[in-house]
Amino acid sequence: MxxxxxxxxxxxxxxxxxxxGRLIVIEATDGAGRSTHxxxxxxxxxxxxxxxxxxxxxRSDLAGPGIQRAxxxxxxxxxxxxxxxxxxxWDRLERQILPALRAGMVVLADRYVxxxxxxxxxxxxxxxxxxxxxxxxLVPDLVIYLDIDVEQLLPRVLSSxxxxxxxxxxxxxxxxxxxxxxxxxxxxxxxxxxxxxxxxGFTVIDARRTVSQIHQTLRSVVDDVVRGMxxxxxxxxxxxxxxxxxxxxxxxxxxxxxxxxxxxxxAPSE
Amino acid sequence: MRDDLGLPGRLFIVEGIDGSGKSTQxxxxxxxxISQGYLVVFSEWNSSPIVKETTRRGKKRRLLSPxxxxxxxAADFASRVHSVILPALQAGTVVLADRYVxxxxxxxxxxxxxxxxxxxxxxxxxxxxxxxxxxxxxxxxxxxxxxxxxxxxYYEAGMDMELSSDPEESFRIYQGLIKHEYERLVDEFQLxxxxxxxxxxxxxxxxxxxxxxxxxxxxxxxxGEIHQAxxxxxxxxxxxxxGPGRLPAP
Numbered sequence: 001m002x003x004x005x006x007x008x009x010x011x012x013x014x015x016x017x018x019x020x021g022r023l024i025v026i027e028a029t030d031g032a033g034r035s036t037h038x039x040x041x042x043x044x045x046x047x048x049x050x051x052x053x054x055x056x057x058x059r060s061d062l063a064g065p066g067i068q069r070a071x072x073x074x075x076x077x078x079x080x081x082x083x084x085x086x087x088x089x090w091d092r093l094e095r096q097i098l099p100a101l102r103a104g105m106v107v108l109a110d111r112y113v114x115x116x117x118x119x120x121x122x123x124x125x126x127x128x129x130x131x132x133x134x135x136x137x138l139v140p141d142l143v144i145y146l147d148i149d150v151e152q153l154l155p156r157v158l159s160s161x162x163x164x165x166x167x168x169x170x171x172x173x174x175x176x177x178x179x180x181x182x183x184x185x186x187x188x189x190x191x192x193x194x195x196x197x198x199x200x201g202f203t204v205i206d207a208r209r210t211v212s213q214i215h216q217t218l219r220s221v222v223d224d225v226v227r228g229m230x231x232x233x234x235x236x237x238x239x240x241x242x243x244x245x246x247x248x249x250x251x252x253x254x255x256x257x258x259x260x261x262x263x264x265x266x267a268p269s270e
Numbered sequence: 271m272r273d274d275l276g277l278p279g280r281l282f283i284v285e286g287i288d289g290s291g292k293s294t295q296x297x298x299x300x301x302x303x304i305s306q307g308y309l310v311v312f313s314e315w316n317s318s319p320i321v322k323e324t325t326r327r328g329k330k331r332r333l334l335s336p337x338x339x340x341x342x343x344a345a346d347f348a349s350r351v352h353s354v355i356l357p358a359l360q361a362g363t364v365v366l367a368d369r370y371v372x373x374x375x376x377x378x379x380x381x382x383x384x385x386x387x388x389x390x391x392x393x394x395x396x397x398x399x400x401x402x403x404x405x406x407x408x409x410x411x412x413x414x415x416x417x418x419x420x421x422x423x424y425y426e427a428g429m430d431m432e433l434s435s436d437p438e439e440s441f442r443i444y445q446g447l448i449k450h451e452y453e454r455l456v457d458e459f460q461l462x463x464x465x466x467x468x469x470x471x472x473x474x475x476x477x478x479x480x481x482x483x484x485x486x487x488x489x490x491x492x493x494g495e496i497h498q499a500x501x502x503x504x505x506x507x508x509x510x511x512x513g514p515g516r517l518p519a520p
Contacts, residue, residue, distance in 0.1 A: 012382030083345035
């Protein structure tokens with residue numbers, strides 16, 4: 001059972017109830033194997049009998065096409081672009097994620113608000129403004145961070161898609177050397193991700209290992225979260241509690257395996 | 271909102287419910303400022319070309335819940351601030367805006383969006399030099415709107431809020447809620463309250479009187495040079511697009 005808990009405020013139109021589903025988020029930079037592991041987890045969960053919805057950025061009916069167009073023209077200032085992403089995120093939360101959670105599904109989110117916050121922060125958008133913007137986000141049951149270094153990232157990116165314009169930070173970094181941009185941008189991004197991992201208590205998984213090893217670790221942390229879904233919550237009908245957690249320090253009980261690091265949430269900064 | 275930027279330009283904005291006469295007054299102010307030689311940039315609510323397509327899509331398909339309504343309008347506004355309003359203020363012109371952040375505050379707050387969150391969301395906006403609120407009795411503004419435009423649009427009438435299944439009744443209740451929210455905003459943000467039941471000329475005189483003190487030191491464009499050139503050359507400027515000797519359109 002998932003409590004309807006938001007980082008800051010409860011958005012209008014969301015009924016006060018608990019949700020029988022589970023929201024599991026996987027965060028990582030591009031090339032860390034995020035999409036691969038979402039695909040493997042989905043297959044495994046379905047084999048186990050769970051109904052799964054997977055969702056990723058820019059997949060909303062409302063704002064997805066607009067973002068694609070805007071990115072194509074490279075014309076947007078960072079504030080506008082982030083508001084576009086926020087509209088896309090909200091539309092998916094409201095019309096895909098929450099209905100699936102209400103129906104008792106496991107929602108696997110290929111990235112969540114943290115990727116958006118990290119990318120904006122390295123581009124100079126106020127971190128405080130970004131975190132405030134996303135205080136309407138639902139607090140997930142589990143946030144997994146696939147931790148990797150630029151050194152391990154490079155061969156993976158080169159062997160697949162190559163250096164992407166945005167993933168090399170070329171929209172804001174000066175200089176024409178794509179390789180150097182990529183390294184500089186990813187270092188900045190990884191620093192930001194690790195800071196967020198500490199602040200929000202992500203379950204950090206070492207992504208330098210083999211796909212098979214990582215998948216086994218993911219199974220065990222996910223299993224802890226989905227266990228108990230066989231029964232409907234006893235108070236499913238009448239539950240009216242809505243909890244509001246703070247953006248800083250909203251963590252979840254995690255797994256204590258040897259290859260999983262629990263980032264302890266930082267103390268509230270106020 | 272940011273008011274510590276020390277920009278050379280000036281920003282004047284108008285707010286009010288539909289049918290309050292704010293656009294008429296802003297339009298008159300616009301023409302007067304130009305006649306006084308000021309460079310004026312005009313920005314309208316909901317007009318960013320980049321965001322327009324998404325807004326249209328959302329409205330047409332009725333995809334806009336209160337939060338998406340809020341975020342899409344914030345994106346539109348941010349785009350205009352960065353591409354139109356801020357550059358013009360940096361360059362030292364007068365910027366006029368028909369509706370500003372207060373429209374978003376009012377519309378979103380009546381739909382249940384957190385006021386505190388809205389304040390922080392719009393913290394990137396520039397604080398206007400003067401903000402006018404056109405205060406009009408609900409019955410009067412309703413009469414003006416219903417006189418001229420009988421077909422009410424879904425979101426304009428607040429139909430998404432399910433206040434009434436009758437568009438006209440929904441519109442009336444919705445405008446009443448917005449007006450109530452404006453009352454809070456007038457106090458909180460020190461908007462200048464304009465009595466929109468006064469004659470149009472009286473309202474315009476008051477607006478100009480209030481704007482005038484803010485114009486000292488603002489750049490003016492000397493349009494007199496072309497007149498001098500025409501006099502020197504003994505020409506009328508018949509073929510200049512806005513020349514003094516321009517022929518009336520056939």
